[in-house]
Amino acid sequence: MDTMDRAALIRAGDRRALARAITLVESARPDHRAEALALLDALRAPRREALRIGLSGTPGVGKSTFIETFGLMLTRQGLRVAVLAVDPSSARSGGSILGDKTRMDRLSREPCAFIRPSPSQSQLGGVARRTREAVALCEAAGFDVVLIETVGVGQSETVVAELSDLFLLLLAPAGGDELQGVKRGIMEMADLILVNKADGELKPAALRTVADYAGALQLLRRRPQDPPGFPRALPVSALADEGLAQAWQDMQTLVAWRKEQGHWDRTRAAQARHWFEEEVRQGLLAALSREPQKGLMASLGDRVAEGQLTPEAAAAEMLRLLGRAP
Numbered sequence: 273m274d275t276m277d278r279a280a281l282i283r284a285g286d287r288r289a290l291a292r293a294i295t296l297v298e299s300a301r302p303d304h305r306a307e308a309l310a311l312l313d314a315l316r317a318p319r320r321e322a323l324r325i326g327l328s329g330t331p332g333v334g335k336s337t338f339i340e341t342f343g344l345m346l347t348r349q350g351l352r353v354a355v356l357a358v359d360p361s362s363a364r365s366g367g368s369i370l371g372d373k374t375r376m377d378r379l380s381r382e383p384c385a386f387i388r389p390s391p392s393q394s395q396l397g398g399v400a401r402r403t404r405e406a407v408a409l410c411e412a413a414g415f416d417v418v419l420i421e422t423v424g425v426g427q428s429e430t431v432v433a434e435l436s437d438l439f440l441l442l443l444a445p446a447g448g449d450e451l452q453g454v455k456r457g458i459m460e461m462a463d464l465i466l467v468n469k470a471d472g473e474l475k476p477a478a479l480r481t482v483a484d485y486a487g488a489l490q491l492l493r494r495r496p497q498d499p500p501g502f503p504r505a506l507p508v509s510a511l512a513d514e515g516l517a518q519a520w521q522d523m524q525t526l527v528a529w530r531k532e533q534g535h536w537d538r539t540r541a542a543q544a545r546h547w548f549e550e551e552v553r554q555g556l557l558a559a560l561s562r563e564p565q566k567g568l569m570a571s572l573g574d575r576v577a578e579g580q581l582t583p584e585a586a587a588a589e590m591l592r593l594l595g596r597a598p
Contacts, residue, residue: 275307279314282413285352287386290413294388297405312405315412322354322411323527326432328422328458329442334468336375338442338510339419343376345516346417347384354410355379355387356403357421386415401554404435404547433461434546437536438523441465443485445478445507459488463503463526466519470507478507497535502526568593 281289297308329335336357343353355376379385388406403420410418422432433439441462459465465485470478485505504522508515530536560569572586581589 275310275314278311279412282315282409285414287413290386290409291388293409294390294402294406297402297409298390308405312408315408320411320414322407322415322418323438323523324407324418324420324436325523326420326422326436326439327442328432328440329468330444333442333444334510335421335442338466338468338508338516339421340376340379341510341513342516342520343379343385343419344382345513345520347379347382350384351416352384352414353379353382353386354413354415354418355385355421356406356410356418357387357389358391358403386410386413407435434543437527437530437539438463440519442468443481444469445474445481462489463498464519464522465489465503465505466508466515467505468508468510471509471512471514475507481505482507497530497533497539499526499529565594 278289278293282293293308293311296304296311299305299308327335327339329338339355339357343355346353376387380387390403390406407418407420420432420436439461441458441464443465445467465482467478467481467485470482482505489503489505502522506515506519506522508519510516527536530539559565568590572581572590575581576583576586
């Protein structure tokens with residue numbers, strides 16, 4: 273199948289073609305990479321935009337339950353929802369469980385929903401290397417909302433903010449010192465903090481947790497792209513389907529304000545520049561794994577290991593040699 277035929281199927285909303293295209297962009301084979309770039313270029317115009325929502329949370333907070341309930345609520349409103357779930361990869365074997373579709377069995381059966389788990393591999397930041405390209409494919413396929421579930425809470429999880437329009441942080445009530453445990457970086461990036469499991473006996477604790485985070489958010493920052501009252505913390509219960517409608521309304525309010533103020537276009541332009549620079553960085557790192565750079569790296573590494581050079585001096589020499597390369 274040639275590139276234009278594949279692009280036409282994706283634009284028509286063919287789920288199988290979309291799944292195969294995501295597999296193609298995730299492949300590291302040089303021939304597949306060339307095909308992926310041609311496909312992304314063919315899908316570039318006419319431009320389609322979806323609302324990109326990044327979501328992270330502490331382990332056991334109920335991210336999958338939240339995404340399923342939230343996704344079903346959106347599909348009932350006539351919206352098409354894509355879920356890109358990033359699973360951690362083993363540092364030893366490189367494998368991933370990729371069990372998100374089994375944890376979201378109701379949403380996976382919904383005709384207006386698409387769930388795609390991907391391994392994080394060695395990529396830092398809670399997202400896979402090609403998640404941004406997978407988002408672009410989902411947009412081209414006509415999805416209205418793309419949910420990007422990250423690996424889990426950590427300082428490097430802020431990378432997801434570079435490919436999403438809204439960033440949600442999902443937390444559990446009665447977490448004790450959880451407020452201190454969550455990194456400031458991810459708190460500063462969050463547009464909404466949703467305290468999940470706010471039902472039954474946990475509801476009073478959830479409301480106290482919401483108040484704690486609301487105060488912390490006001491102390492942390494006030495960004496120019498935030499209207500009055502944002503960022504904010506809200507109680508939700510994915511299990512009881514409570515608070516999700518309010519959260520969705522707040523998301524729409526925030527998006528509408530940013531579009532009206534011009535922040536939406538500026539943010540997307542800045543994100544595109546960020547990923548261009550990231551591609552260059554990754555390409556340079558890949559070049560170091562090929563000859564003759566690989567041999568130079570090995571030689572200088574041996575000298576560092578033997579104590580003949582400091583790591584800093586060796587790095588400076590490597591950069592000097594790269595600067596002289598044709």
